[in-house]
Amino acid sequence: MGLKISQYNAVMREYEKKRLKSHDIQVSRYEEVCKKIPEFKSLDDSISILSVQYGRRLLNGDERAVSSLKEELSILRSSKQSLLISAGFPEDYLEPVYECKDCKDTGYIGNEKCHCFKRAAIRLLYEQSNMTELPSDADFENFRLDFYSGTYYDKKTGRSARAVMEDTLKTCRQFIDTFGEEFRNLFFFGNVGVGKTYLSICIAREIMEKEFSVLYFSAPQLFNTLAQTAFDKKDIDSRNLSEFIFDCDLLIIDDLGSEYTNAFIASQFFTCVNERLIHRKSTIISTNLSLESLADLYTERSFSRITSSYTLLKIIGDDIRIKKKLEHREDHSCYVEQNES
Numbered sequence: 001m002g003l004k005i006s007q008y009n010a011v012m013r014e015y016e017k018k019r020l021k022s023h024d025i026q027v028s029r030y031e032e033v034c035k036k037i038p039e040f041k042s043l044d045d046s047i048s049i050l051s052v053q054y055g056r057r058l059l060n061g062d063e064r065a066v067s068s069l070k071e072e073l074s075i076l077r078s079s080k081q082s083l084l085i086s087a088g089f090p091e092d093y094l095e096p097v098y099e100c101k102d103c104k105d106t107g108y109i110g111n112e113k114c115h116c117f118k119r120a121a122i123r124l125l126y127e128q129s130n131m132t133e134l135p136s137d138a139d140f141e142n143f144r145l146d147f148y149s150g151t152y153y154d155k156k157t158g159r160s161a162r163a164v165m166e167d168t169l170k171t172c173r174q175f176i177d178t179f180g181e182e183f184r185n186l187f188f189f190g191n192v193g194v195g196k197t198y199l200s201i202c203i204a205r206e207i208m209e210k211e212f213s214v215l216y217f218s219a220p221q222l223f224n225t226l227a228q229t230a231f232d233k234k235d236i237d238s239r240n241l242s243e244f245i246f247d248c249d250l251l252i253i254d255d256l257g258s259e260y261t262n263a264f265i266a267s268q269f270f271t272c273v274n275e276r277l278i279h280r281k282s283t284i285i286s287t288n289l290s291l292e293s294l295a296d297l298y299t300e301r302s303f304s305r306i307t308s309s310y311t312l313l314k315i316i317g318d319d320i321r322i323k324k325k326l327e328h329r330e331d332h333s334c335y336v337e338q339n340e341s
């Protein structure tokens with residue numbers, strides 16, 4: 001991951017804030033406990049005094065005193081703990097409260113970056129990349145299977161839109177559940193408004209929940225970033241983002257074909273798809289294009305990579321955006337009628 005220094009520092013500052021917050025919580029909890037159990041404070045004071053004595057004896061090599069002090073300290077500590085519990089506090093109430101227990105909000109485990117660092121870095125890059133916020137209601141719980149008609153049939157396969165979507169949802173679930181263990185790629189194609197973007201967002205959300213790095217791009221945004229990097233080598237922001245395009249765990253390219261396509265873009269697209277396949281990084285592509293136009297617009301090479309390494313999912317049905325609008329209008333007219341009656 002190629003964070004520039006200012007980005008790295010921004011991530012580290014977030015960790016500092018988290019640790020300060022954790023410290024403040026710990027202090028206020030301690031005060032709360034001492035107020036409720038006055039003996040707790042005096043026990044704690046005795047422990048502090050004894051600990052100093054213990055340290056001194058240890059330095060002097062006074063082993064007999066050391067072992068008796070050790071015993072005394074442990075008795076005091078366990079009575080402190082009993083006091084805490086009998087006053088109704090949870091036993092770990094005075095332990096530090098970290099957002100990430102693995103790295104104790106330092107961002108590092110030993111010399112290695114923690115998994116949460118990666119996530120924080122992605123969030124930062126994502127925010128800095130000017131990408132549209134993902135619609136917050138897009139998740140599988142809100143997915144409306146009833147928008148896919150059981151009587152709308154695919155001319156070629158004779159399958160209904162509902163049956164196709166049921167299978168697609170199963171494939172998406174499998175993709176999410178095995179992410180990180182099995183290498184898969186998805187290619188959604190079909191008419192405008194059949195829910196391809198919505199599905200991609202639902203998947204992106206769940207993969208991010210699993211702490212994998214996800215980058216979401218509309219095709220024009222993606223190619224702009226790649227072009228920016230190719231033409232202005234000094235543009236560090238796009239260079240960082242471009243590196244990420246190649247090595248994030250999941251890249252989503254939405255609405256392929258909506259960009260202005262030319263030979264440069266076709267070759268960038270091939271590089272992107274190919275590099276990610278070589279490094280076994282998953283990609284989801286959605287498009288309104290047919291498979292035939294895909295081959296025409298983005299070269300045979302890209303086409304063959306996609307058909308051989310992606311699960312091709314054709315989605316059929318009516319335009320959901322229109323269905324939603326109609327539904328909204330019906331709701332509204334009901335509301336008016338109710339008010340009038």
Ligand SMILES: [Zn+2]
Binds near residue numbers: 108116117
């Ligand atoms: Zn961590």
